[in-house]
Amino acid sequence: MLAEVLQVSCKKRIGKDDFIASIRKTLQAHYKDKSVGRFTLMFKALGGTFLLKESKAKQHIMPEFSKVPLNSDEDVENWLRFYDMSPPLIAVGTLVSHDPGLDLRVQHFHSFSHHGEGGHYHNDTQPDIAEYLGYFALGEFIYRLDKPSETHLIGRD
Numbered sequence: 001m002l003a004e005v006l007q008v009s010c011k012k013r014i015g016k017d018d019f020i021a022s023i024r025k026t027l028q029a030h031y032k033d034k035s036v037g038r039f040t041l042m043f044k045a046l047g048g049t050f051l052l053k054e055s056k057a058k059q060h061i062m063p064e065f066s067k068v069p070l071n072s073d074e075d076v077e078n079w080l081r082f083y084d085m086s087p088p089l090i091a092v093g094t095l096v097s098h099d100p101g102l103d104l105r106v107q108h109f110h111s112f113s114h115h116g117e118g119g120h121y122h123n124d125t126q127p128d129i130a131e132y133l134g135y136f137a138l139g140e141f142i143y144r145l146d147k148p149s150e151t152h153l154i155g156r157d
């Protein structure tokens with residue numbers, strides 16, 4: 001059986017958004033008109049992989065779990081360890097066009113490499129030379145398990 005995938009290939013970042021946020025916001029902008037009362041039309045979920053061929057990337061790794069509560073994005077950023085990692089980086093993850101009220105994380109990609117670097121992808125750091133090649137499959141259903149009764153938006157990027 002053949003599966004249809006989206007191939008996304010691009011060079012040189014011209015805005016502030018990272019590769020995944022750019023795809024996500026493009027989907028959101030395109031499908032927003034079909035959103036009223038039609039959940040299946042409004043919501044797009046992609047899963048897949050991308051290669052960051054050129055440009056270093058800002059990524060984080062997690063240290064040990066924090067012994068104190070992290071109450072703000074600033075707390076989270078002070079706890080995480082950020083690095084400027086070298087290409088090529090291979091990332092896997094998911095994105096959704098937007099959160100339709102299910103308390104989703106709208107994008108999340110982790111990378112690895114063959115030179116010992118990897119982490120949670122935030123963005124390339126050399127936009128002029130940044131080059132990506134991605135392959136994504138389109139989700140057909142979404143199942144939300146264990147939606148938190150209380151939520152927050154800290155540490156979602």
Ligand SMILES: [Zn+2]
Nearest residue numbers: 108109110120
């Ligand atoms: Zn992560």
